[in-house]
Structure formats: structure tokens, C-alpha cells
Amino acid sequence: MIIETEALRRDFLVGTRLRRRRVTAVEDVTVSVARGEAVGFLGPNGAGKSTTIKMLTGVLVPTSGRASVCGLDPVRRRRELARRIGVVFGQRSQLWWDLPLRDSFDLHAAIHRVPATRYRDRVDECVALLDMASFLGTPVRQLSLGQRMRGEVTAALLHAPELLVLDEPTIGLDLTSKERLRSFLSEVNARGEVTLLLTTHDLPDVERLCRRVVVIDQGRVLVDDELAALRQGFAGHRVLVVELVEPVPPLLGLGGVVDVTVEAQGLRQRLEFSPGATTAAELIGTVAQQVALRDVSVVEPSIEDLVRTLYYSR
Amino acid sequence: MARGDWLCKVAELRVGVGSIYPRIVASRVRSQLAYPVSFALDVVAQFIGQSIELIVILVVFTQVSSLGGFSAAEVVLIYGLSATAFGLADLSVGQVEELPTYIRTGEFDVMLLRPLGTLPQLLSADVALKRLGRVAAGLGVLVWSLVTLDIDWTPARTMLAVIAPLAGAVILSSMWVAANAVSFWLVDGREFANSVTYGSNFSTSYPITIYGPWLRRIMCYAVPGAFVAYFPALGLLGRPDPLGLPELLQWSSPFVAVVAVAGAGLVWRTGVRHYQGTGS
Numbered sequence: 001m002i003i004e005t006e007a008l009r010r011d012f013l014v015g016t017r018l019r020r021r022r023v024t025a026v027e028d029v030t031v032s033v034a035r036g037e038a039v040g041f042l043g044p045n046g047a048g049k050s051t052t053i054k055m056l057t058g059v060l061v062p063t064s065g066r067a068s069v070c071g072l073d074p075v076r077r078r079r080e081l082a083r084r085i086g087v088v089f090g091q092r093s094q095l096w097w098d099l100p101l102r103d104s105f106d107l108h109a110a111i112h113r114v115p116a117t118r119y120r121d122r123v124d125e126c127v128a129l130l131d132m133a134s135f136l137g138t139p140v141r142q143l144s145l146g147q148r149m150r151g152e153v154t155a156a157l158l159h160a161p162e163l164l165v166l167d168e169p170t171i172g173l174d175l176t177s178k179e180r181l182r183s184f185l186s187e188v189n190a191r192g193e194v195t196l197l198l199t200t201h202d203l204p205d206v207e208r209l210c211r212r213v214v215v216i217d218q219g220r221v222l223v224d225d226e227l228a229a230l231r232q233g234f235a236g237h238r239v240l241v242v243e244l245v246e247p248v249p250p251l252l253g254l255g256g257v258v259d260v261t262v263e264a265q266g267l268r269q270r271l272e273f274s275p276g277a278t279t280a281a282e283l284i285g286t287v288a289q290q291v292a293l294r295d296v297s298v299v300e301p302s303i304e305d306l307v308r309t310l311y312y313s314r
Numbered sequence: 315m316a317r318g319d320w321l322c323k324v325a326e327l328r329v330g331v332g333s334i335y336p337r338i339v340a341s342r343v344r345s346q347l348a349y350p351v352s353f354a355l356d357v358v359a360q361f362i363g364q365s366i367e368l369i370v371i372l373v374v375f376t377q378v379s380s381l382g383g384f385s386a387a388e389v390v391l392i393y394g395l396s397a398t399a400f401g402l403a404d405l406s407v408g409q410v411e412e413l414p415t416y417i418r419t420g421e422f423d424v425m426l427l428r429p430l431g432t433l434p435q436l437l438s439a440d441v442a443l444k445r446l447g448r449v450a451a452g453l454g455v456l457v458w459s460l461v462t463l464d465i466d467w468t469p470a471r472t473m474l475a476v477i478a479p480l481a482g483a484v485i486l487s488s489m490w491v492a493a494n495a496v497s498f499w500l501v502d503g504r505e506f507a508n509s510v511t512y513g514s515n516f517s518t519s520y521p522i523t524i525y526g527p528w529l530r531r532i533m534c535y536a537v538p539g540a541f542v543a544y545f546p547a548l549g550l551l552g553r554p555d556p557l558g559l560p561e562l563l564q565w566s567s568p569f570v571a572v573v574a575v576a577g578a579g580l581v582w583r584t585g586v587r588h589y590q591g592t593g594s
Contacts, residue, residue, distance in 0.1 A: 013592065059426045061590045075590060082429035092420045094427070098345040107341060111334055111428055 001068075002163050002195050003033040003056060008065035009219075010051050025051040027219030029065075035162070038189045038196040040210035040227070048219040049199040053167055056197075057087055070162055083112060086156030086194075090168035093148065094155055097141040101132070101151045104140055105158060112159035119158065126154040129184050146177030153181065157188065164188075166198040170205055182208040203300050239299040240271045240283050245292040254286055270299075334430065338438045346443050353444065360447030364397055367519060368455060382523030383556045389521065391459040391550065395543035396518040397452030399482025405445040407487040409437050410494045411511065414504050417497060417589070426590075433491065433582050452479075466552050474565065478546035481567035485542050486514055488574035491582055498585030510537075518542040523556050530557070541570040 010026040026048040033039050043049050054060040056069050058078035067074055070084045088094075095104040102123075109119045127133050130150040135143060143151065149169060156164060166185075170178045186209050189196050200206060206213060206227065213230055215223040223230060237258060242251075247266030251257075254271065256278030261270040273283055280298045287293065346353055371393055375386040384392070416422040416436060425435045460475060493510035497503035518539045522530050533539040541563075548555055549564030 054423070057427055059423050059590065061587075078426060079429040079431075082427055087427045089420070089424070092424060094424050096341065099341055103341060107337060110337055111430060 001032045002035045002037075002070060003031065003197065004068045005032070005052075005056070006030055006066040008052065008055060008067055009063045010048075010055060010060065011063045024219055026055070026062075026216075029216060029219070029221055031214055031221060031224060033195060033197060035195055036189075036192050037212060038186075038210045039198075040206035040213040041197055041199045041216070042206065042213055043199075043216040043222075047216050049216065050167060052216070053087075053165055053197075053199065057085065057165060058082070083159065084161055085163040085165060086159070086161035088149075088152045088156045088164070088166045088169050090149070090166075090171040093140065093152065095140045095148070095151055098139055100137045100139055101143065102136045104151065105155060108155045109158050114159050118160070122158055122160070123154070126157065126184075129187070130154065130180065146173050146180075149173060149177065149181060150184075153184070157194070161194060163195045163197065166196070166200075168200055169198060170200060170202050178202070178205070185209055237272045237274050238280065240273060240280060240287075241297045241299060242269050242271065242284075242287055242291075242293055243267065243295040244269070245294050248291050251287060251290065254283065256283065335434060335438050339441050342438065342441045343443060346441075356444030357447035357450075360444050361451045362447075364401065364448045364451035367397070367516075368393060368451075371519070382521040384521045384523070387459060387463055388547070388551060390455060391463060392521055392543045392547045393519045394452060394456030394459050395478055395482060395547055396515070398449060398456050398479040399452070399486055399518070399542050400515045401445060401449035401452045402479065402483035403486035403490065404448055405441070405443075406483070407437050407490055408442060408445060409440050410491050411504070411507065412436070412440070413494050414497045414501075422589070432586055433579075460550070463551070465550055470565075471550055471552075474546055474549050478543075478550075478567055481571040482518075482542035482546070484571035485538055485567070485574045486518075488571070488578035489514055489537060489539075491578040495578075495581045495585035498589045514539055514542075518544070521547075534559070534563075538570045538574060541567045 008026055008029040009024070012023050012025055013020050014023050015021045025046075029048070029052055041049055041052070051060065055062050055067055056074055058074035058081055061075050069081060072081045072084075074081055094108075095101070096107060099107070105119075105123055109123075114122070127136065130153070132147070132150055132154070135147050138147075140148060140151065153166075153169065164185075169185075170181060173181070182205060185196060185198075188194055189209065196209060198205065198209065210227055213223070213225065213227050214221060215230075244267050248269075249266070250260045250262050251269055251271060252260055254273075256273045257271045258274060259272040261272075262268075263270065271283065271287070273280075284293075284296055287296075368390070371389055372386070374381065375389070379385075381389050410433075413422075413436065416425070416439075422432070422436075425432045428435065456479065465471065490507070490511050494503070494507040496506055500506070514537075517525075517533065522533055522540050522544050525533070530540075533544075545564045546567050549561075554561070555563070
């Protein structure tokens with residue numbers, strides 16, 4: 001097991017000195033992750049994902065419980081662990097903002113004492129896969145978010161970590177950037193070199209990368225299961241959004257549709273359907289026979305919806 | 315901790331210092347020299363800033379003939395030692411002032427994720443070369459007063475003249491690191507830390523004889539400001555201490571510097587532990 005935790009708990013004291021309150025960010029997290037796995041770590045805002053990650057990477061000491069990553073106690077052997085894992089935070093940078101991306105990589109490799117030949121190969125490979133050649137000489141502060149994230153992920157992989165932890169890696173990225181990052185990470189993981197642990201609010205991230213998901217809410221593990229199984233049981237409903245040429249009454253009585261919402265004076269209707277009963281394609285076909293369509297889109301259930309469904313189904 | 319573990323740590327520290335930090339610092343320096351004109355202006359501004367304090371001293375001496383039993387030239391020597399030490403300390407650990415910012419933005423967490431110590435990372439995160447202006451101002455005054463004062467040069471005094479500003483810089487650096495580490499405990503630690511930093515600049519520039527007995531004791535034994543300039547200046551001048559303190563103190567700045575470093579390291583480590591215990 002590359003990650004093992006046992007009843008991990010973390011309290012914070014908040015408020016002023018006079019009115020201190022004890023808030024439990026992580027109450028009881030017991031998970032283990034095997035080498036080579038790709039695990040999605042999900043939960044709504046404030047569920048305790050980031051706090052758990054900080055405890056796994058040696059940034060925070062657990063209030064109680066035990067964590068072991070790469071066989072090490074994360075806080076006590078922080079530096080040793082740092083050589084063996086890579087961490088990417090979507091919202092903060094590990095690159096040097098005033099240096100060109102290439103120089104940032106050089107420094108990062110020097111800090112991790114990556115042998116020169118292996119470093120070259122690694123950078124060249126990432127540059128090719130993530131299409132970074134055009135902006136390697138640009139200072140990090142001038143990069144777009146998508147470019148920077150590609151740089152962050154490359155930096156985190158330079159020292160060939162056993163475990164890559166990604167905290168919201170696709171936050172704020174456009175669709176193309178997201179897709180590029182996902183396919184890269186999925187390839188890296190498929191080669192079996194690195195274990196992935198990622199938190200995200202983006203369900204497609206998880207679908208693309210993870211076979212297994214751990215859902216936490218209010219500091220506790222709610223579900224720890226294969227994604228497929230989870231989807232089967234709780235995936236909830238998808239929504240077909242149809243934009244119409246002219247307003248029509250609500251499209252009731254279609255097979256598999258459980259709820260219809262009318263928006264924009266009848267110009268837009270949201271058809272909620274259960275994936276087990278019908279498919280998006282089938283539904284679009286049926287609707288198109290009845291009314292003139294301008295546009296259609298399918299909305300996946302969000303992580304929040306998923307977690308909510310999970311929560312109420314207990 | 316197992317013995318092998320410890321040896322490993324020492325080796326790591328050595329390799330780390332030997333290879334990484336010069337590269338990081340070099341990268342910082344390069345980025346500053348990218349704008350040579352603004353860099354030059356910054357250096358000049360720092361030079362002037364430091365020189366203004368000298369003018370204050372000279373103005374005071376137009377009204378009095380001695381300050382705490384010291385002549386104008388002697389006070390200028392103390393000032394020169396203090397200013398050089400301050401400039402060197404500011405150049406090397408001035409970045410520690412930014413700790414609250416690093417904590418607030420989460421960049422401190424990023425430092426914890428690198429296989430390096432947090433303090434060296436913070437100090438090398440930015441090396442403001444403009445502070446060379448301060449060093450230049452202090453050094454100029456120091457050299458000038460060493461030349462003009464009637465100093466009885468012995469090998470020991472020559473050594474002292476070279477080592478004193480360095481030891482002083484180490485003492486001041488340690489004081490600042492320790493003072494800024496309060497930010498691990500207090501959200502608004504910056505004010506306290508600044509008062510130590512800039513207070514130390516002012517207070518070490520004058521003979522401690524001008525302070526009341528309590529302040530003197532604090533500067534000798536608690537916060538070792540008197541070892542930055544006052545005691546070494548006495549040693550250089552060959553004067554017995556007007557307060558009757560032993561001559562040994564005049565030569566002990568390097569020793570005090572070593573103790574100060576150890577103390578500051580301990581405070582910093584405790585601070586980081588506390589941070590990991592509380593989080594942001």
C-alpha cells in the first residue's frame with residue numbers, strides 16, 4: 001500500500017483567543033491506496049479533502065490517527081517523502097513566477113537531484129505530450145492558466161515520484177486544456193509508474209482517470225468503491241437540455257424522463273432522465289420528432305449532486 | 315533519531331548548501347538585473363536611506379561634544395559597524411519579513427512540499443540586491459572611521475575589524491529570524507517583528523551607555539545587540555568599558571553569534587512545528 005491511513009482526524013481552533021471554537025475538518029478517514037491505482041477523492045467544499053491531503057503530504061500534523069505514505073510518517077520524514085511524491089495544487093504554484101518555464105524545471109530538477117540524462121528525457125517527453133515547446137521560454141507569470149498547469153504537472157513528475165497528488169488540477173481550465181491534461185495523466189498512470197490521487201469537482205476528470213473513488217463528507221468517508229459500482233447505484237439522473245425554435249408546452253410523457261423544467265418562456269426545457277431507462281441519443285431522437293430543435297446538451301450530475309444523493313440515500 | 319539518520323541529514327544539508335541554494339540565489343539575482351536602471355536607482359535610494367542616520371548623528375554632535383562618554387568619531391565607528399552588519403543581515407535574511415505573506419498565500423505549504431528546509435527556502439526566495447546600497451553606505455563609514463581614528467593596530471584588532479561586522483550581521487539575522495517566527499503563532503506578528511528589526515538598527519548604532527540600566531542589561535544578555543557594534547568598537551578603540559564590564563566581552567561577538575544562530579534555529583523549528591499543528 002502506498003497510502004494507508006487509520007482513523008485520521010484533524011481539528012482546528014478557530015476564532016479569537018477569547019472565543020475559541022474547535023472545528024473538526026477531518027473526523028475519521030481510513031483509506032488505503034495500492035501502488036499504481038488512480039483514486040478520485042471527492043466531496044463538497046469543506047468536506048475535508050484538502051486537509052486530508054495536507055496530512056498525507058506532511059504539511060499538517062494529524063490531531064489523532066495515523067498516516068503512512070510510501071511507508072513513511074509524512075510529518076516526521078517530510079523531506080524524504082517530498083523526494084518520493086509529487087504534489088500539484090490547482091490554486092497555488094510551485095514554479096518560480098519570474099523565471100522562464102524551462103529554468104523553473106531546471107531548478108526543480110536540481111532541488112530533487114534528478115540525474116541530468118533522466119531529466120532531459122523526462123522534460124522532452126512531457127514537452128511533447130503536453131505540447132509545451134512554444135512557451136518553454138516564457139516567464140511563468142505570463143503563462144495562461146492552462147499552460148501553467150501543464151508546467152506544474154511536469155514539474156511534479158520530474159523526479160519520477162511514486163505518488164502524484166493533484167488537488168483540483170483542472171479548476172478554471174478550458175475544455176481543451178482539461179482534456180489534454182486528463183489524457184496525459186491517464187497515460188502516465190497507465191504505464192504503472194505513478195499512483196494518482198486527485199481531488200476535483202469535475203466528474204469527467206474522475207471518469208476519465210479513476211477506477212476507484214473515495215467520497216468524503218463532513219470529514220468522514222461516505223463511500224469507497226469502484227466508480228462503475230457507484231455509478232450503477234447512485235449516479236443519479238442526467239439532464240437533457242433542449243433549446244427550441246419556438247415555445248412549446250412542457251414535453252411530458254417521454255419514456256425514461258422523470259422530471260421536466262421549463263425555462264426561458266418555454267424556449268428551453270430541461271428533461272431529467274435516468275440513464276438506466278433510456279439513453280441521451282434515444283431521447284434526442286424522440287424529442288426531435290415532436291418539436292423543432294435549435295440545440296441540445298446533456299448535463300452530467302455534478303459531484304455535489306452525487307454526494308447529495310449518496311448522503312440522502314443512507 | 316538513529317545515528318545513520320542523523321548522518322544522512324548532515325550529508326543532505328551539506329549537499330543542499332553546496333549545490334541548490336547558489337543556483338536559486340543566482341536565478342533571483344538574474345531576474346533583478348533584468349531592469350538595470352531601476353535596480354541602480356533602488357541601490358542609490360538604499361544608500362541614501364542608510365546615510366541619513368549618519369547625518370542625524372552628526373547633527374546631534376553639533377550640539378554636544380560627547381554622547382554617553384564617546385566622541386563623534388567614536389560614535390561614527392559604532393554606527394559604521396552597526397550599519398554594515400545591518401546591511402549584510404538585511405541582504406541575507408531580509409526576506410524573512412515576508413513570512414506572513416507566504417503563510418497567508420499558502421506558499422509556505424509549497425515550501426513544506428519540497429525536500430529542503432523551510433528557512434533556507436524562504437531566505438533564498440528573493441534576494442534584494444538593492445540592499446547592497448545599505449552595505450556600501452555602512453562599509454564606507456566603517457572604513458573611513460577605521461582610517462581616521464587613531465587605532466593601535468595589532469593582529470588581533472585587524473581580525474576583529476574584519477570579523478566584527480560579519481558576526482554582527484549573524485547576530486542581527488538571528489534576532490530577526492527569531493522575531494519573525496512569531497508569525498507562526500500570531501496572525502499580526504509583522505508589527506512586532508518590524509519593531510525588532512528596525513529597532514535593532516537604531517539601538518545598535520549608539521553606545522549602550524546612553525541607555526538606562528535595564529535596556530543595557532537587555533542588550534547585553536537577552537537580545538545581544540551590544541555585541542553587534544558597541545563591544546567590538548571598544549575592542550578596536552582599546553578603551554576599557556565605561557560601565558566596567560570585562561574586556562573579554564569586546565572579543566566575544568563571534569561566540570555570541572554562534573549561540574544566537576542556535577537559538578534562532580530552535581525558535582524557527584518550534585514555529586514550523588506549531589504551524590504544522592495549527593494550519594493556516
